Amino acid sequence: MRKALILYGTRYGAAASTSEMIASTLQQEGIEVRIVNAKREKVQDIAEYDLVIVGSGIQLNRWTHEPENFLHKFQKKLANKKVALFVCCGSAAGKLAPMRPSAPPPDNWLVNRMPWARFANEDPTVRAKRDYLEGKAAKYNLNPIAFGLFGGIYNYGKMPWYFKKAAERDKARVQAAYKETESGVYDTRDLNAIRTWARQLANM
Numbered sequence: 001m002r003k004a005l006i007l008y009g010t011r012y013g014a015a016a017s018t019s020e021m022i023a024s025t026l027q028q029e030g031i032e033v034r035i036v037n038a039k040r041e042k043v044q045d046i047a048e049y050d051l052v053i054v055g056s057g058i059q060l061n062r063w064t065h066e067p068e069n070f071l072h073k074f075q076k077k078l079a080n081k082k083v084a085l086f087v088c089c090g091s092a093a094g095k096l097a098p099m100r101p102s103a104p105p106p107d108n109w110l111v112n113r114m115p116w117a118r119f120a121n122e123d124p125t126v127r128a129k130r131d132y133l134e135g136k137a138a139k140y141n142l143n144p145i146a147f148g149l150f151g152g153i154y155n156y157g158k159m160p161w162y163f164k165k166a167a168e169r170d171k172a173r174v175q176a177a178y179k180e181t182e183s184g185v186y187d188t189r190d191l192n193a194i195r196t197w198a199r200q201l202a203n204m
Contacts, residue, residue, distance in 0.1 A: 004051040007036045007043060009064030014088035014153040014187070015057045018194055022053060022086075025198035038066030046074055051082045051201065057152060058089030058132055068136075075140040084201055086148030087132045090170070090188060125149060145204050148197050151188030 004026055008015040016037065023033040031051070036043055046052055054071060056063040071078070133147040154174050178186045 001030065001032050002050045003032045003034070003048055004053060005034050005036065005043070005046060005049040006053045006055070007038050007067055007070055008055040009038050009057065009067040010088075011057045011059055011064065012153045012155045012158060014150075014189065015055050015064075015086075018086065018088055018150055018189065019053075019055060021191065021194050022198040022201075025195045026202050029199060029202035031202055038070055039064070043070065043074075046077055046081065049081065051084070052078060053084045053086065053201070055086040055088070055148070058087050058128075061131065063087070063132070063136065071136070071140045071142070075142065078140070078142055082204065083142055083144045084146040084148065085133050085137060085142075085144050086150060086197075087128070088150045088152040088189065089128055089132065090152050090154065090174075146197065146201055148194070150194055151190065154186040154188065156184040 004023075006019045006023055008019045010016045019035050023035050026033050034049075052074075054067050056067045129147060129149050133144075133149060136142075137144050137147075154171075156171065174186050174188070178188050181187050
C-alpha cells in the first residue's frame, strides 16, 4: 500500500481542516495517510512515504515557521520523493475582487516606485502561486508534482493586533462575498476543489 505524509502549519485552522480533507480523499483512493501538525509533532524520517504533502496558512505574506523548517531539514531527501505543496490564503479566494484593480498612472514616477505598484494589475492568485508556492519550491530546490492554492479562513475574533488593522480594511469585501460560518468567521475555501486536487494527487 502506498503511504503519504501530510505535514502542515496553521494559525486559524484552515490548513488543518484542509489536510484532513486531503487525507480522507487519499484514503478513499487506497493510500495510507499520516497527518502531522508540525507545531505539535516532529517528523524524524520520511523514508517510508511515497508522497509528501506540505501545507501552510499564510499571514503577512509568510508561511508558518514549522512546515518551512521541515522543508529546510528534509530538502535533500524530498528531492527524491513525490512532493506536493499547498497554502491556504485569502489571496486565493476566487470570489474576492482585487483590492487594486488599476495600476498607478505611468507618468507618476514616485507612485510607480512604491513596492506594490508593479503588481497592481496582476491577478492576486497568480501572485500568490508565484510567491507562496513556486517561490518556496525554488528556495528548497524542489520539483513538486502539484501546487494547491486554496482560500483561507478569516477569523476576525482571533487575529493578532498587528494583523487586525490591515484585515479590517478588507472585511467589507469578505463579508460581501462569503457567508459567516460562525461569529466573525468566514471560510473562503472551495472544499470541492480541495477534494478534486487530492484525487488528482492520488493518481500521479
